[in-house]
Amino acid sequence: MAQLFFKYGAMNSGKSIEILKVANNYEEQNKSVLIFTSGIDTRDEVGYVSSRIGLRRKAIPIFEETDILQYVKEQEPTPHCVLIDEVQFLSKEHVLQLAEIVDTFGIPVMGFGLKNDFQNELFEGSRYMLIYADKIEEMKTICWFCARKATMNLRVDDNGKPVYTGDQIQIGGNDSYYPVCRKCHSNPPL
Numbered sequence: 001m002a003q004l005f006f007k008y009g010a011m012n013s014g015k016s017i018e019i020l021k022v023a024n025n026y027e028e029q030n031k032s033v034l035i036f037t038s039g040i041d042t043r044d045e046v047g048y049v050s051s052r053i054g055l056r057r058k059a060i061p062i063f064e065e066t067d068i069l070q071y072v073k074e075q076e077p078t079p080h081c082v083l084i085d086e087v088q089f090l091s092k093e094h095v096l097q098l099a100e101i102v103d104t105f106g107i108p109v110m111g112f113g114l115k116n117d118f119q120n121e122l123f124e125g126s127r128y129m130l131i132y133a134d135k136i137e138e139m140k141t142i143c144w145f146c147a148r149k150a151t152m153n154l155r156v157d158d159n160g161k162p163v164y165t166g167d168q169i170q171i172g173g174n175d176s177y178y179p180v181c182r183k184c185h186s187n188p189p190l
């Protein structure tokens with residue numbers, strides 16, 4: 001039975017490298033995969049899955065108006081698996097399309113992304129993945145500042161100072177993020 005998977009983790013938890021690994025595993029067995037990513041223009045180039053260790057490959061960008069279900073239906077041959085990076089940026093409508101790809105076409109779908117934003121609110125895509133996914137798995141990484149598990153993302157500005165207000169998604173911003181534990185999120189040693 002095909003399933004809808006949600007694999008979430010903080011920044012640097014290896015989500016993109018996992019996508020590239022899963023894709024490679026399928027392709028080694030001559031099974032085709034479709035790789036999507038959010039089309040939202042953060043600092044990475046649009047339309048790529050990029051891992052911090054330098055590996056990257058092209059992905060189909062998902063924009064607000066993209067019908068993922070329709071796109072998958074039109075593929076010939078039918079893909080064996082659908083992989084989605086940055087699933088947190090998807091809309092509720094997109095997540096429902098992913099569920100239908102699984103339920104109607106029997107294709108497994110694996111979505112990877114952040115769960116909570118820098119203000120510790122759920123992203124829309126993550127909220128609905130948590131509700132609709134069959135399997136939910138945490139990808140673990142360690143806090144940037146201490147030895148605890150990182151469960152949050154700390155936004156810092158140009159000057160390296162923590163930021164706790166602002167838009168959920170920074171388009172073209174210079175802010176960067178650290179994976180942090182709860183304690184270091186509220187009181188980072190910066």
Ligand SMILES: [Zn+2]
Nearest residue numbers: 143146181184
């Ligand atoms: Zn910490």
